[in-house]
Amino acid sequence: MHILKDQPIRRQVVAITCALLVPFIVAAAWSADRSRIEHADELREQAASVAATAGAYLNTYLSGLDSMASALARHPAVMTLDKPQCDLLFEAVLRDQPLILNIVVSDVTGAVKGSGVPSDNSRVSSNAMPYFSDTIRTGKPQVSDLMTGRISNRPTIVLSYPVRSAQGALVGVLGLGLNLPRLQTLFSDIPLPEGSVVTLADRNSRVLARSRDAERFIGKLSDPHPTAPRDVPRTQIRTALDNVERSYGNAVVDRGPWLLSVGIPTSLATMRVAPLVRRNLAIVLITMAAILLLSLGLSTSMSRGIDTLRAAVQRIADGDLSPPQRNSAPNRELTRLQDAFITMAANLRETHLALDHQVEQERKMRETLQSLQRQVVRQERLAAVGVLVSGVAHELNNPLQAILGTLELLERDRNIAPAVLEEIAFVKTQSGRAREIIRNLSRFSSQQSGPPTLVDLREVMTEVVQLRRRDLDASGIGLTVEVQTERKVWANFTEVEQVTLNFVINAQQSIEAAERSRGRILMRVFDVGKRVRLEVQDDGPGVTPEDEPKLFQPFFTTKPVGKGTGLGLSVSYGIIESYGGTIGHHPNEWGGATFFFELPVTDPSVRPSPPAGNKGTSKSDDRPPLLHRSVSPRV
Ligand code: ADP
Numbered sequence: 001m002h003i004l005k006d007q008p009i010r011r012q013v014v015a016i017t018c019a020l021l022v023p024f025i026v027a028a029a030w031s032a033d034r035s036r037i038e039h040a041d042e043l044r045e046q047a048a049s050v051a052a053t054a055g056a057y058l059n060t061y062l063s064g065l066d067s068m069a070s071a072l073a074r075h076p077a078v079m080t081l082d083k084p085q086c087d088l089l090f091e092a093v094l095r096d097q098p099l100i101l102n103i104v105v106s107d108v109t110g111a112v113k114g115s116g117v118p119s120d121n122s123r124v125s126s127n128a129m130p131y132f133s134d135t136i137r138t139g140k141p142q143v144s145d146l147m148t149g150r151i152s153n154r155p156t157i158v159l160s161y162p163v164r165s166a167q168g169a170l171v172g173v174l175g176l177g178l179n180l181p182r183l184q185t186l187f188s189d190i191p192l193p194e195g196s197v198v199t200l201a202d203r204n205s206r207v208l209a210r211s212r213d214a215e216r217f218i219g220k221l222s223d224p225h226p227t228a229p230r231d232v233p234r235t236q237i238r239t240a241l242d243n244v245e246r247s248y249g250n251a252v253v254d255r256g257p258w259l260l261s262v263g264i265p266t267s268l269a270t271m272r273v274a275p276l277v278r279r280n281l282a283i284v285l286i287t288m289a290a291i292l293l294l295s296l297g298l299s300t301s302m303s304r305g306i307d308t309l310r311a312a313v314q315r316i317a318d319g320d321l322s323p324p325q326r327n328s329a330p331n332r333e334l335t336r337l338q339d340a341f342i343t344m345a346a347n348l349r350e351t352h353l354a355l356d357h358q359v360e361q362e363r364k365m366r367e368t369l370q371s372l373q374r375q376v377v378r379q380e381r382l383a384a385v386g387v388l389v390s391g392v393a394h395e396l397n398n399p400l401q402a403i404l405g406t407l408e409l410l411e412r413d414r415n416i417a418p419a420v421l422e423e424i425a426f427v428k429t430q431s432g433r434a435r436e437i438i439r440n441l442s443r444f445s446s447q448q449s450g451p452p453t454l455v456d457l458r459e460v461m462t463e464v465v466q467l468r469r470r471d472l473d474a475s476g477i478g479l480t481v482e483v484q485t486e487r488k489v490w491a492n493f494t495e496v497e498q499v500t501l502n503f504v505i506n507a508q509q510s511i512e513a514a515e516r517s518r519g520r521i522l523m524r525v526f527d528v529g530k531r532v533r534l535e536v537q538d539d540g541p542g543v544t545p546e547d548e549p550k551l552f553q554p555f556f557t558t559k560p561v562g563k564g565t566g567l568g569l570s571v572s573y574g575i576i577e578s579y580g581g582t583i584g585h586h587p588n589e590w591g592g593a594t595f596f597f598e599l600p601v602t603d604p605s606v607r608p609s610p611p612a613g614n615k616g617t618s619k620s621d622d623r624p625p626l627l628h629r630s631v632s633p634r635v
Helices: 009-073 083-096 130-138 180-189 267-317 332-412 418-446 457-474 493-513 568-578
Strands: 100-107 112-115 158-164 170-178 197-201 207-210 235-239 245-253 258-265 453-456 477-483 488-491 519-528 531-538 582-587 593-600
Touching: 009 083, 009 158, 009 170, 009 197, 009 235, 009 245, 009 258, 009 267, 083 100, 083 112, 130 158, 130 170, 180 197, 180 207, 258 267, 267 332, 332 418, 453 457, 453 493, 457 477, 457 493, 457 519, 457 531, 477 493, 488 493, 488 593, 493 519, 493 531, 493 568, 493 593, 568 582, 568 593
Parallel strands: 477 519
Antiparallel strands: 100 112, 100 170, 158 170, 197 207, 197 258, 235 245, 245 258, 453 488, 519 531, 531 593, 582 593
8 A cells, every 4th residue: 555655546546456356266166176176076976976887876776686696506407517508598697687798617627517608518627716616615605806807708706506406406607798898888868967987896806897988907906005995985086097087986795795986087077167267257247347447547537636626726825816717627526626726716816906906005005105305305405405595595695786777876876987997797687687686586585476367278388488698599409389279377477487497498408508500490389178288399319218207306406506506397386287287298209308287278257266384385286396486487
């Protein structure tokens, strides 16, 4: 069992079935051997019973012969040894006695005085035939050994009887020669199985008659160690003269005494068992084949069901949580297992989805938190900067006012040389610029703007063109304006103008930074659904991908110190967002940048209130903090 542990179920079933085959075959072989032994016993009993019957018959027959012989011995013709009469008498008797070869009567000298078979007047030699002299000597019946009949010239055994005269004197010997070949014919007629043999042996175990191959074995010793007939067991197994092993049944014929043996070949028992063995084997093999086929069928369908489950488990282990298919299972246990597995897979999938959802929510919350955190930090920084800027602007404004006032007074002084006046004018211009910057910073930090009105973006563009035309011409930059809508938006004119102006100034500075002799800017306004869109497109170098995410962050600038503050787009973002619009950037077909904003179209009859609370705050997580500023044209 242990070595089968790692084998597939089908191989295990085959191995177990083959292992089962061994005890089955052993049982079949044992049963066949038992049957063979029983058959051998039966055959031995059959042989013993036939031998007993035949022996009894022979004993009866020989008793009859004795009676007939004593009757013949008392016949007058025999008592008087009258040869012609005896010949006639014996011939008549022989006709009715086929088992008697001849009947002979001789006087005490051995001269033949009568014979059933015609004979010359020969004599019986007492030397050659001891039974004759024994009969004369004892006056009692005798039995000869196997001999060849002197008259018949055939093998025979002679039963001799004394013949007495009327006075009781021994006058002769009556001999009855047994017809042994005839006896053999009778033996052959006994219904026995093929190969059986019936043997009659004398007291010296010499074969007297044999139902098979008599001429070969008559006169030979049937047993190399002669045993007296009465000492031979009733049944025995031995190998006969023809080298065939047989089961023998033995019976004693008292007259001899002789031994009548009936032998049935032992191989017959094996032959009789052979069909049974074949039948048993066939039953075992057919049964085992049926069991094997059945088990193979069952195990195949089982292993197919298990394989399907294993494939589904592997699929889930590989991360595919789609619901497993329901297949037909070979039995109820596997069906239940499959159902339980499908339920488990469904629960696993639900848990997995819930976890995914939770993780996604947590990620979003984390991002929101981080964004809010960044926003708070920026807002706080901006608020601090705003306070600082407003304080500095206020402090600087007074001395600047004093400087400017003093300069104006100096300009009016007629005693001052023209060269000094030029210097005063220069100082006045630079101080004016400083005052303008301070004013802007002041406005930026105070976050103030005027009330919203209906704004026509065409007017905004006209204002911006007027402000920038001369400067752009000086830089060799062509400005084109396209107007495709007349619809108005609800906003503060100055703020929208500030955003547009910022776009145009950035476009101009971008073209100038490329150090080209010429450039172009396209400013256009058109409808996008329920919104009006204003775009400023330039053919400058455009925005690099790294800078793009930072464009609308406060203080982000790529310009040299003094030229850029990084507040223009951030402030624009805040303005447009505060009116519910969108602001953005994209690269254009000229290779430069296009900045745009979209504002909702306003029905002139309705006067919407601007989205309260939006000013100066962000609406979206990713939006930069909103800043407002008033931008005066940069000169
Ligand atoms: P500033 O102009 O003071 O730098 P802005 O917020 O207006 O601040 O602009 C931020 C940055 O955006 C600029 O420094 C510049 O790098 C980039 N930018 C804005 N407009 C353009 C443009 N039209 N082409 C290329 N870069 C631009």
